[in-house]
Amino acid sequence: MRISSILAQRQTFSFEIFPPRGDLPIEQAMTIAGQMAEQHPDWISVTFSAGGSGNSAATGAIAAQIQREAHTNALAHLTCLGSTRTDVDSFVSELETNGVENVLALRGDRAPGREALDFAHANELIAHLKNMAPNLCVGAACYPEGHVEAPSLAADIEQIKAKQDSGADFLVTQLFFDNELFYRFREACVRARIKIPIVVGIMPFTSTKQIQRMAFTCGASIPAAVIKRLIAAGDDAGSQARAGIEYACEQLRDLAANGVDGLHIYSMNKPSVARATHDALVECGYLGRI
């Protein structure tokens, strides 16, 4: 089913997985996806790695199997730096053959050897996808704190508007740890006449090291409330991970109470994270009991 059709009916709940590295990526990913599907998400997204840290060739295959074997809607990520129109067209036609109706259209991070070929920015990819496959549901990324390369949040929001104008059907946010920043961003989007649904992406932090890395790679600010919890957790890896799940569940309950279009969990291939976030959202009434 097209994600835009689901978003038109209800607030959504979804997970992200990434193709594992190694020799058996599809089997591993399918075990994880099967366990996540037990929480009845509206969709499971599959990341695309053009940078060597993962297996981009597996994205389409895993998305197809999620659709076919886990009986769950799949959202295949697709980055366009370093890709030609022909690369994109063959990726999409394989998805269409396998019944995958949803793509998250991304530029990808800049890296040496990954120059713009036929596409410089996500909005160009979105326009191309809408032209070549009008029935495809196309999502795009957005950044409540502004993309790391953007000169200002206002300038970045103009580019989000360009993604909407190019045909994007919905947006998924970058992770953030301070909900107030998201609420301000949402108001700014309304002022900028961005009308497509904004699905909120939340990632439970797993350790002090991991959250520091996230802050540097995606520019997410770390509020004092998170720092205090990590100090209280001390050096114990289990306590740090538990603090991350608890904090994410509090964020999700607050977002649920504030009328978001959808909640997407960066579940880091961990079915335990999928279960914990699902249970928190059942408890607060965002999700019905099944």
Ligand code: FAD
């Ligand atoms: P763009 O929309 O092209 O934006 C990049 C920068 O250029 C921004 O600063 C923007 O303001 C500016 N800009 C945008 N359009 C224009 C324009 N027309 N002219 C001038 N400037 C412009 N990466 C992966 O490699 N694989 C993944 O699977 C993946 N999944 C992601 C999922 C989500 C929900 C998010 C939020 C990010 C994901 N990323 C992924 C990371 C993403 O590829 C990077 O953040 C990348 O640097 C930007 O991608 P974009 O699609 O937002 O690019």
